[in-house]
Amino acid sequence: MTSLTNKRSEGQYNGEINLSVIGPYIEYLVEKQDVKSVFINGTTGEGCSLTVDERKQLAAAWCQHGKGKLEQVIVHVGCLSIKDSQELARHAASIGADGIAVVSPSYFIPINADALKSFIKEVSAFAPELPMYYYHIPSMTGVAFDAADVLNGIEQVIPSFQGVKYTGTDLRDLGQCVHYCQARGWSVLFGVDEQLLGAFVLGADGAVGSTYNYFGRVVNQLLAAFDNGNHMQARALQFKSMEMITFAKNLGFDVAVNKQVMSEVSGLAMGPPRLPLLPCPLSKAQAIAQKIKDFSQGH
Numbered sequence: 001m002t003s004l005t006n007k008r009s010e011g012q013y014n015g016e017i018n019l020s021v022i023g024p025y026i027e028y029l030v031e032k033q034d035v036k037s038v039f040i041n042g043t044t045g046e047g048c049s050l051t052v053d054e055r056k057q058l059a060a061a062w063c064q065h066g067k068g069k070l071e072q073v074i075v076h077v078g079c080l081s082i083k084d085s086q087e088l089a090r091h092a093a094s095i096g097a098d099g100i101a102v103v104s105p106s107y108f109i110p111i112n113a114d115a116l117k118s119f120i121k122e123v124s125a126f127a128p129e130l131p132m133y134y135y136h137i138p139s140m141t142g143v144a145f146d147a148a149d150v151l152n153g154i155e156q157v158i159p160s161f162q163g164v165k166y167t168g169t170d171l172r173d174l175g176q177c178v179h180y181c182q183a184r185g186w187s188v189l190f191g192v193d194e195q196l197l198g199a200f201v202l203g204a205d206g207a208v209g210s211t212y213n214y215f216g217r218v219v220n221q222l223l224a225a226f227d228n229g230n231h232m233q234a235r236a237l238q239f240k241s242m243e244m245i246t247f248a249k250n251l252g253f254d255v256a257v258n259k260q261v262m263s264e265v266s267g268l269a270m271g272p273p274r275l276p277l278l279p280c281p282l283s284k285a286q287a288i289a290q291k292i293k294d295f296s297q298g299h
């Protein structure tokens with residue numbers, strides 16, 4: 001996640017980063033949501049809308065405030081320019097991040113999996129000691145080839161490769177990623193919150209998503225129920241998450257709405273999004289937040 005403050009200039013919301021909320025937000029995540037690992041500067045954090053310098057400041061603040069409180073800080077370093085990604089990778093290593101992730105560039109989209117593999121390799125070379133994850137999110141990047149094709153043989157060119165953050169709904173491809181990753185002791189972190197249980201049945205072993213900012217405790221219970229073989233309970237909790245997300249989607253749900261919901265539920269002001277995203281009307285965020293509070297109360 002990322003917090004932006006509201007700075008209005010010439011009628012436009014640029015959104016400035018607000019580092020002061022990160023410390024309190026980490027306390028909130030750990031204590032109220034039972035969330036101890038974070039993936040920062042990704043989609044929810046609007047990483048691709050931020051400057052390299054802003055991304056460095058955010059990454060440094062998360063690592064600094066998270067010390068002794070968070071188990072893992074994974075920094076997303078994907079950019080359109082490979083040089084920016086390399087600089088962010090080097091920076092992440094220098095501040096003690098636990099891992100880095102790279103999304104595919106999305107203006108000049110790699111023509112095939114080998115081209116993307118080369119991109120990730122060249123970024124990884126600037127932080128060879130850090131576990132590297134490929135961030136697969138075809139709905140945003142327009143990448144048309146399988147994530148499994150990106151993984152195939154990647155350990156030969158990126159020794160630090162550790163897995164994939166899979167934000168897609170293709171179960172065939174996901175299954176192939178799990179099969180490949182399991183054999184190498186890597187992770188598959190799933191990113192479609194409303195389908196998490198299905199991905200765990202298939203063998204995914206981690207979850208990264210926007211709704212865990214306020215539904216983290218409930219989803220941790222879902223995963224514990226699944227681990228204990230209590231599938232009825234796991235299913236019931238996934239149905240709750242599905243219902244909440246469907247409610248939000250019917251009202252219109254995006255990163256900007258999510259950010260406002262995070263403010264409403266945590267009580268910490270996250271600020272508005274940065275253009276081209278538009279601020280979410282308060283009434284919408286409050287309606288979603290109320291639904292979440294109702295759901296969470298029983299758990």
Ligand SMILES: CC(=O)N[C@@H]([C@@H](O)[C@H](O)[C@H](O)CO)[C@@H](O)CC(=O)C(=O)O
Binds near residue numbers: 044045191245
């Ligand atoms: C496209 C998108 O924003 N996907 C979200 C999901 O958490 C998504 O909001 C959720 O499943 C509701 O559809 C995450 O995968 C994004 C994410 O993990 C990130 O912040 O990098």
